[in-house]
Amino acid sequence: MKILAIESSCDETAVAVVEDGRKVLSNVVVSQVDEHKLYGGVVPEIASRRHAEAITGVTDEALNRAGLTLDEIDAIGVTYAPGLIGALLVGVNFAKGLAFAAEKPLIPVHHLRSHIAANYITHSELKPPFLCLVVSGGHSHIVAVDDYTKMRIIGRTRDDAAGEVFDKVARTMGMSYPGGINLDKAAESGNPLAYPMPHPKVADGPYDFSFSGLKTAAINIIHNASQKGQQVVTEDLCASFRKAVVDCLTENLFKASEEYGYKTIVAAGGVSANRLLRRRLEEECNARGYKLYVPELSLCGDNGAMVGSQAYYEYINGKKADADLNAAATMSIEIG
Numbered sequence: 001m002k003i004l005a006i007e008s009s010c011d012e013t014a015v016a017v018v019e020d021g022r023k024v025l026s027n028v029v030v031s032q033v034d035e036h037k038l039y040g041g042v043v044p045e046i047a048s049r050r051h052a053e054a055i056t057g058v059t060d061e062a063l064n065r066a067g068l069t070l071d072e073i074d075a076i077g078v079t080y081a082p083g084l085i086g087a088l089l090v091g092v093n094f095a096k097g098l099a100f101a102a103e104k105p106l107i108p109v110h111h112l113r114s115h116i117a118a119n120y121i122t123h124s125e126l127k128p129p130f131l132c133l134v135v136s137g138g139h140s141h142i143v144a145v146d147d148y149t150k151m152r153i154i155g156r157t158r159d160d161a162a163g164e165v166f167d168k169v170a171r172t173m174g175m176s177y178p179g180g181i182n183l184d185k186a187a188e189s190g191n192p193l194a195y196p197m198p199h200p201k202v203a204d205g206p207y208d209f210s211f212s213g214l215k216t217a218a219i220n221i222i223h224n225a226s227q228k229g230q231q232v233v234t235e236d237l238c239a240s241f242r243k244a245v246v247d248c249l250t251e252n253l254f255k256a257s258e259e260y261g262y263k264t265i266v267a268a269g270g271v272s273a274n275r276l277l278r279r280r281l282e283e284e285c286n287a288r289g290y291k292l293y294v295p296e297l298s299l300c301g302d303n304g305a306m307v308g309s310q311a312y313y314e315y316i317n318g319k320k321a322d323a324d325l326n327a328a329a330t331m332s333i334e335i336g
């Protein structure tokens with residue numbers, strides 16, 4: 001089954017063709033990041049406009065690269081939640097038009113479920129059940145993936161997402177948007193013990209995260225130094241902050257794996273590209289004899305291929321939308 005899949009939840013206009021959930025026939029991603037950089041973050045109005053301008057061309061290109069016509073496609077998948085509402089609506093409305101004009105089934109896909117599915121493309125042998133750390137710009141969850149479309153949230157952030165705090169601390173240090181990747185690079189040559197960081201715990205949620213205090217601690221170090229006319233050592237602060245975030249993420253993840261008995265660990269979302277996180281996950285999984293799966297780097301960020309993969313499993317499970325499909329800015333991964 002060949003699915004044409006559309007993703008427009010944030011600042012990437014992406015369309016892919018994926019066969020039977022695992023085989024990528026084409027995967028075209030057009031990023032708007034250079035424009036949003038000018039403003040230090042994603043400007044929702046601009047994102048919607050750029051999606052509307054790009055989506056037809058990106059879809060044509062995805063079909064071309066797959067060597068297929070729309071007639072040869074079996075279904076249309078589309079990200080419908082969560083994300084920027086105006087941005088999501090561009091993809092959803094385009095997908096609806098395409099599906100109904102070409103008389104193809106329309107499959108709505110939850111954005112975070114699709115991030116998890118990036119792993120099905122990278123690892124052909126991977127199947128649920130497993131425990132997944134889903135870390136993106138807007139979400140940080142520990143999710144028990146019991147089946148392709150059956151998920152339970154075991155832990156979640158109570159405030160900021162991991163990607164969000166990486167971006168905010170990076171921006172305060174003068175790094176351009178999205179700062180997470182730049183902070184990660186700078187941290188590679190820094191001393192992670194140079195700046196003491198808090199280790200926030202959530203008293204009534206053993207697997208939940210809280211990153212906003214950690215973010216404030218890092219930002220205060222930068223501001224205090226500048227008030228005294230001093231400079232922070234960028235690499236050291238990046239390394240100290242990155243270590244603190246990764247400590248929190250991995251500590252709760254492995255506590256949950258032990259408590260719930262999962263021996264297969266998966267990472268998903270933009271932050272799963274983080275170098276320290278990937279190294280730490282590998283060390284911790286090796287030490288416990290667990291299996292670890294992380295997406296290939298090109299599939300960590302937003303893309304259409306992951307949507308095409310998850311759409312296949314949603315379709316098999318009976319999910320289909322009609323012309324009244326709407327986008328939603330928020331939606332639990334459990335509902336999907």
Ligand code: KG4
Nearest residue numbers: 136137138163178180184270271274301302
């Ligand atoms: O999953 P994603 O592409 O979009 C959302 O669904 O939010 O995640 C984007 C987030 C951004 O916050 C970005 O800074 C972060 O992932 N990110 C990283 C790295 N690469 C991307 N954060 C830390 N280290 C990285 N190497």
Ligand code: ZN
Nearest residue numbers: 136270301302
């Ligand atoms: Zn994403």
